[in-house]
Amino acid sequence: MSESFHCNAQVIQNRWPALFTRLLDEDSEALQADLVEGLGSTLSIAGIQLTSRHDRTLEARLQAGSLPPESPVLHVYGTGLGDLQQVLLERPTLQRLYVHILNGAIFSLVLQLLDQRQWLSDPRVELMYAGDLSDIRLPFFVLPSEMVLADDFNARIRDRLVSEVHLSFNNREFDPKSPQIIQRLQDSLELVRSDRDVAELFGSRAGQEIYVIATGPSLEQHFDKLRTIRAQAQRPLFISVDTAYRPLIENGIKPDLVVSVDQRISARHLPPEDSDNIPLVYLPMSDPQVMSAWKGGRYVGYSASPIYAAVRKQIAKAELYVGGSVIHPAVDLAVKMGAMQITVFGADFAFPMNKTHAGWNDGDLGPGVNLARHWVLDGHGQRVKTQLNFRRYLNELERYIARHPQVRFFNSSRAGAMITGTAFNQEFVQ
Structure with missing residues (x-):
């Protein structure tokens, strides 16, 4: 030396x-x-x-x-x-x-x-x-x-x-004074007023297990097993994020609940045809035409974002945690419903198998794999390609998990990002 x-x-x-x-x-x-x-x-x-x-x-x-x-x-x-x-x-x-x-x-x-x-x-x-x-x-x-x-x-x-x-840059599109945001909230006002409060779901699954299903590529590994479990009389509750809904339905898996928060979600992601008896949980920034076409029951809530400050004063509804991705309110809903054990599916926050999402073509839901310039460590400790905002979503989920030590969190796959605070569900992980 x-x-x-x-x-x-x-x-x-x-x-x-x-x-x-x-x-x-x-x-x-x-x-x-x-x-x-x-x-x-x-x-x-x-x-x-x-x-x-x-x-x-x-x-x-x-x-x-x-x-x-x-x-x-x-x-x-x-x-x-x-x-x-x-x-x-x-x-x-x-x-x-x-x-x-x-x-x-x-x-x-x-x-x-x-x-x-x-x-x-x-x-x-x-x-x-x-x-x-x-x-x-x-x-x-x-x-x-x-x-x-x-x-x-x-x-x-x-x-x-x-x-x-990057926090201030990431929040730039959520300016409460934005004319687009003001108009969207105005368009959604009647739905928000008439639809049920998401708080009605809180506590309804105390002590139970819940599956939260996202759209990462690893979800495709579990379609067959999820379909089998879905047919059982005694089984976990299935909560699907909006972009996972169509792939699940196409693979014969009917979720028990769907959660949607993104203002860009359209009927392409949430086709209403088979939505009978499937409750939908949404936030007021969601497209009101897509929400109103949904045939199942609808529940609405807010996030802590200041964009909802004005409408919250007019119409009281409960709050769900949002950290940039729809998976955050879906997990928060599961916790507030009383789950003691949550297994996440397709929560990859990365592009394993050189794919972006399960059930969608490359680039359908965002930048394609060839544009990925960042990486995270997967469940094997190896680097896997991702994009910058996925890493942010992963961070926020890990922080959420750390704040809820009373709940056991499991991951269903090693293919995607390693999620600190989760163990691997041995029923699904080989």
């Missing part, structure tokens, strides 16, 4: 001996690392610069400027070349700086090349692997380069950081 690593290692071994042991196992030699020069210099890992190659300190000061100046506690995700840590430690009001490693091999390489003792020795610093914590901590700054270069162990936290960074 280099002299630089020896000096840095002494500090880390003294302060964080368990973390030091883990760092010794990191394979920094496998990295594609290059020195990149400009007015200054930096490291490039797999073609991605860790910092500016012109003025690292100025860049770090710009980054630090995005964090609240008087906050006594701050979090930095990614270790970089130590510049941001140094700048933040100049703040006299800072009491604790948590530095979260996003790529252990990169950090190990930096320790071999550069003296990091100044910030590592500061008693206000706490050093840890990001993946050791269950969720992100605020306020934070995440180094852009390591948000891309995060390793597999820290990928789940990386995904949550990306979601948090």
Whole structure:
């Protein structure tokens, strides 16, 4: 090992001996690392610069400027070349700086090349692997380069950081002042007024098992077994998300309930012809023409979104949790109905088998597989292609599961994303 690593290692071994042991196992030699020069210099890992190659300190000061100046506690995700840590430690009001490693091999390489003792020795610093914590901590700054270069162990936290960074952008289409939203809510007002409150379903399945069926490709593996279970006298309740409804019906599986929240859902997704005796749970942003054509009973509720603030004052209805995908209110409905055990189907949040959805053609419900530029770890610990918003939906489901420890959550497949907080249902997982 280099002299630089020896000096840095002494500090880390003294302060964080368990973390030091883990760092010794990191394979920094496998990295594609290059020195990149400009007015200054930096490291490039797999073609991605860790910092500016012109003025690292100025860049770090710009980054630090995005964090609240008087906050006594701050979090930095990614270790970089130590510049941001140094700048933040100049703040006299800072009491604790948590530095979260996003790529252990990169950090190990930096320790071999550069003296990091100044910030590592500061008693206000706490050093840890990001993946050791269950969720992100605020306020934070995440180094852009390591948000891309995060390793597999820290990928789940990386995904949550990306979601948090993109939060305002993701919410842009849910502006309560949007003319389209105002018009849709106005068009739905009479239906909302006349349809039943989703609260009538709460508590109706206390202590029972419920299947929540989404549209991920792995659902296709279970059509035959679901059809057999559906025919049994004693069986779990089947709750289907809107886009899974048509594939289920086409495979001879009639769900007990359907949940729909997306304003873009049409009669193509929810054909009314066979909907007799199938209750539909929806939110007021759903297309009122599609909802009114449904032949089964209808139940309506709200989410916590501010877009429903005005209509909520006029018409009282219960609330379902929505975290960006229809699977969230479907799972929340199952919990509020009293389920003690929930198994999710097709909750892949990814494109296993090189498909986007079960029962739909590639691109029918969103971008095609060939446009996937991101990944998550599947139930085998392998990377599987996905898209950015799917990772956000996965994060929100995992957070929801963590808030409901009284319910046992199971996944029916290893093919899709690994869902933290779930076990695998051995009846379906081989």
